[in-house]
Amino acid sequence: DAHANDVTLQLQWVTQAQFAGYYVALDQGFYEEEGLNVTILPGGPDIAPPQVLAGGGADVMLNWMPSALAARERGLPVVNIAQPFKTSGLMLTCWKDTGIETVEDFRGKTIGVWFFGNEYPFLSWMSQAGIPTDGGDEGVTVLRQGFNVDPLLNREADCISTMTYNEYGQVLDAGVSEDELVTFMYEDQGVATLEDGIYALEENLEDPVFVDKMVRFVRASMKGWKWAEENPVEAAGIVLDNDETGAQSEAAQIRMMGEIAKLTAGSNGALDPADFQRTVDTLLAGGSDPVISAQPEGAWTSAITDAALN
Amino acid sequence: MKDKSTVLDNVVFARELDLTFQTNDGPVHALKNVNLDIAKGDFVSFIGPSGCGKTTFLRCIAGLEQPTGGEISVNGMTPDEARMARAYGYVFQAAGLYPWRTIGGNIKLPLEIMGFAKAEQAERVARVLELVDLAGFEKKFPWQLSGGMQQRASIARALAFDADILLMDEPFGALDEIVRDHLNEQLLQLWARTEKTIGFVTHSIPEAVYLSTKIVVMSPRPGRITDVIESPLPKERPLDIRDSAEFIAIAHRVRDGLRAGHDDV
Amino acid sequence: MKDKSTVLDNVVFARELDLTFQTNDGPVHALKNVNLDIAKGDFVSFIGPSGCGKTTFLRCIAGLEQPTGGEISVNGMTPDEARMARAYGYVFQAAGLYPWRTIGGNIKLPLEIMGFAKAEQAERVARVLELVDLAGFEKKFPWQLSGGMQQRASIARALAFDADILLMDEPFGALDEIVRDHLNEQLLQLWARTEKTIGFVTHSIPEAVYLSTKIVVMSPRPGRITDVIESPLPKERPLDIRDSAEFIAIAHRVRDGLRAGHDDV
Amino acid sequence: MKSVLPVLTVIGAILLFWIVSVVPMNMHLTADLAQRQDIVVTPDTPVARQEYSGIGLALRNPQLFGMTYTLDRPRLPSPHQVVVEMWNTIALQNITSRRSLVFHGWVTLSATLLGFVIGTGLGVLLAVGIVYNRAMDMSVMPWAIASQTIPILALAPMIIVMMGAIGIQGLFPKAVISAYLSFFPVVVGMVKGLRSPDGMQLDLLRTYSASPAQGFWKLRLPASVPYLFASLKIGISASLVGAIVAELPTGARAGFGARMLVGDQYGQPLVTWAALFAAALTAAALVGFFSLVERWTLRRMGMQAV
Amino acid sequence: MTGTAIISALALWAAGWFINARLANGAAAKTRLVKLLVPAIFGLTLLIMWELLVRLLEVSPIILPPPTMIAERFANELPTLWADFVQTIIKGAMTGYVIGMLAAFGVAVLADRSDFLTRGILPVGGFMAALPIVGIAPIFVRWLGSDWQSKAAVVAVMVFFPILVNTVAGLRDTTAMQRDLMRTYGAGYWPTLFKLRLPAAMPFIFNGLKIATTLALIGAIVAEFFGSPTVGMGFRISTSVGRLALDMVWAEIVVAALAGSTLYGLMAWIEGRVTFWHPSQRK
Ligand SMILES: Nc1ncnc2c1ncn2[C@@H]1O[C@H](COP(=O)(O)OP(=O)(O)OP(=O)(O)O)[C@@H](O)[C@H]1O
Ligand SMILES: Nc1ncnc2c1ncn2[C@@H]1O[C@H](COP(=O)(O)OP(=O)(O)OP(=O)(O)O)[C@@H](O)[C@H]1O
């Protein structure tokens, strides 16, 4: 019946290879094998997945952990039930000719940052580095970057946020060569936070039927991910098949799949408590405007992955 | 005779009629102590300078305006009852045809509203179009006709449902003199043929004298009746009766009455 | 005399004037072979059924319309030159006052355009307002005045810059008879006092006869002059001259002329 | 007919301005690109070039003019690039393909039309209410105006989330946003139209002692038809704006708005421009369609000279 | 629960409606007080219904916060709201509005000198005014950067066409008689423009200006969604949705509605002053 087998998944962005695992699972019938009937809802720049979850429009969502933990503090008890992405693909990309070599060189520069819940890692990082974010010679001027790379190409910003798998490639596609650029991986700076986890509402997890459904969902999804890692070209093709805008290019999706595979490679779906703690610590170090104010309790559970992966 | 006349003898019977409009600039006394009897078959013209209350009085008869004092009855009923009973046809100064209806459709309008049967509607439209000399124009739209023809169509519209009373507020005001002469002749013929009671507002002295059995001269501020002239002219009136001495005498009396009430332009 | 008259003797001099409008339905022959002389100080009325070209002829005189044939001169110049020389004041059928200007502002309009000094503007406005009996209404807006008062204001506007020629296209068409009589009297007085040359279009026979030294009767399709009547009436004309036999005789002649050209209603 | 030449002239002038602007607009990008291909550019560092305006840089590098018209990712595409992109996505694709702008046009259009029907219906009902009910007349209008001043773009995601919460997805939420933008011009126009009969026309019906319903069907409604069409033409383009706005922030999966968004997000300006022009053509076609219906109706009603 | 909520909301609605019907049809209906009171009661009824429904149906505040919560947020965040208002409305919308308006007037007057141009510009302008110009927002942000200049440009383009079309149409809206009058005075182009055609065009121009006020707000806020500094109403709305601070989103919406209504009201007021002579404005 519907309650036991229907799953609606809210993505946090438009259809692209970042979500290949889920599309593969759908396309290859992995969900069907688990008896699931899965609907994938693409996102957009102003759709907040936690809001959709709260409204009941979806059963599970993908989210970056900072955003999910912030939602939790706001009174929306979301719980991480699986973490297919082991490492972060987030980085800052700067023009080399601006003279930026280290973090200290950011002072006085203009930096493009994504907001909408994606600003937390950056703010924590700057706060740890002791660099104010309100402009001036000593601080950085923050630009709310649309989800594209124009501010860098136009030289409106000296650095912008990019994902290894998407925007960085776009910069290169625009004809820029890698040696014109300097990049700062959050992972290397020690301020990486967990990305693209699977989250559900705490209250639903008290329902054994729902839990069982999630177990099957996570199992099938991870199967999808591993299939995608092994067959990047086919996976990219599946993503393209599911892209209703028809505007994505094959080459870009294949490249993206290759980069994504690097991020998912280290994970079997289970959340590593050390990664969780590192994320929390980074966020708690957020200085005057912390993303979260206290160590979160019950923000993740291994129950689902334990059941799914044995 | 006036004193003995009663509500029932007359088509229209007004006693000490009063009407004051409340406006932003204070009250306007549009009608004051108006007394008038109109007998069945009368052709009564109302003449007077602008603002003397001609239209207002006609609208009181038609139940379109509520007097603030005095009494008025139409066919022995209140004007409102008479209106509900569809006792009269009303012709406005401008033809006021609905532009989205053909001439035929415009004439049919009151018939539709009053629930005449389809067949009868068509028959009546044909008849009144004949009457006002517009046969053949049924399918035309108003703007395809000249001003004079439009005005005749609006008269046809008022005639279509055969009310006994016809109230006309400056129906020919916008037309040129020659067309007007022609329509005046036709109106007289129609009146003679149908024996309707007609109330007719005009600005033109010759028109009033030429048409009426009774001319009501009015005066403004406050609007009141200053003279009621019974015309001695015969029912049969060729156009050149207007050059007769009798005609000129009446016209003189009307003009004097007018000028008296016309202190300011 | 007519044949010997020359361009220079006359204020207006038209010979074999022709004007054809090109319309969607084909050409309209609005004026055909029009010959007319207007001497200085004349009061010329144009009368005729609708569409006979009265307005068109007046507009030709004013240089607002270009004739397609024949010749016409005003004060010995082409009408266009005369227009640029501000040789005439023009009064339209509707008052056509600009609603965003007060009465005073409207009368000032031509003065501003012609570059009169501020002080002189004020003085002239006051003078013409007096002339048309509107002193005290300078600060009012047009819609706050009655139709008759608006029309007088528009006459004042045409008088303000003291052109020698006054062209009036049915200026009193929209007014009631009493107001009209009154304005006719005033216009005659003004004309007597100022010795202007006046061209005057009207639909009303009595008005034409009462005012003019010369009555031009026109006929339509094609628009042409069918009769030119020199009035034997004296310059001094009380209102009741209209009941005189002489007056009625002229009126008769005009009416006959009109009816001849008026085949259809 | 006699407007054809002037219109072509104006369009020509706009095109010319566009074509001329391509050079300075794309100059910086072109110079960066040229330099990587070892073409000599002055000045020779990107940072130094930032000091120049597009025009200044263009004057110094006339050899690059040609290149500015053929960039893959131009800041301002040249007209022929847009035409080629539109040709490729409209004519050369199967119309059911997701790469076809016809497909996306239909997605946006269906939301537009549904929203338009809802908005127009609501607008007409409100207008009737306002004309016939004093309390509504006094209370609704100020709020209807206020409703149009709140940023629909902020509401759009909320409407989509809220309707998603009760299980309604896809077409309908977008249509609601379309309706939100289109009802207002209809209310304003129809109130004007229903009130357009003059005192005499109303009095005429009173002399027949017609019922209010007869007054509505025989007088107010026909009298309001010209106003209705004026409103419909504004309403349908507002509706289209609504559908696109609904697709922009929500990343709706298909439609002109989604194409514009994705073109912006993935650095494909031609996708954005083609979607923009396709939307423009759609708007023109819709408004043109209503103009035709208007002319036909008014002519049949005899309210417009032939 | 749902039943009671809906019933009590409906009861509230009926009560508000009853009061308004009494007021509107009562003797005092024409007084200024009642004219303000009736829409106020209407709005208040809606707000209380909202509060009631949200609370009784226990709607999560991250979906739809109740009005009281929004009001509280509004009061607490005045400095932020003010900064956003300045960035978006004053710098973005108003600048763009003024630029677009001046450009439209300029082009209208130019076009108006030639019948040829007018006939070309009216249809093209009408067509452009019907376009979904919101779509150009990402393009302008790309061209002019993230700060208010790109917002002003979007606004300028959006308001340009409605004002242009209305102004050109207005300049043509003189009667033949009014124009002939000017010709009888031998008046040239400029006196005719200033003394006849501009005054006659005012009702049209204000029609365009009023339409443009709401467009200006939409334009400025839409454009911020495609890139902005870390201040501005569009920025705040988008960021607050991401942070699930829906009360803040609504506080910004309230600011926008207040600003929009005020601008619209201001235009209507000026219109009343300038076109006092027009029949639609006369009392
Ligand atoms: N609805 C109204 N409200 C206020 N005043 C009115 C109204 N209708 C008429 N009046 C005033 O009442 C007076 C008489 O008006 P009415 O229309 O009856 O005059 P009239 O004799 O028909 O004039 P006209 O010859 O100009 O048609 C005028 O002063 C007019 O301004
Ligand atoms: N601008 C124009 N274009 C085409 N035809 C015109 C134009 N002006 C006038 N006409 C036609 O020329 C003829 C003469 O018109 P004109 O206005 O001079 O008549 P009129 O004697 O003034 O009539 P009325 O008494 O109705 O004012 C008419 O048939 C009219 O339709």
Ligand SMILES: Cc1ncc(C[n+]2csc(CCO)c2C)c(N)n1
């Ligand atoms: C609703 C929502 N929108 C954007 C992001 C940020 N983000 C996450 S992945 C990604 C990929 C870009 O290629 C981007 C921009 C987010 N976290 N949530």
Ligand SMILES: [Mg+2]
């Ligand atoms: Mg009257």
Ligand SMILES: [Mg+2]
């Ligand atoms: Mg004429």
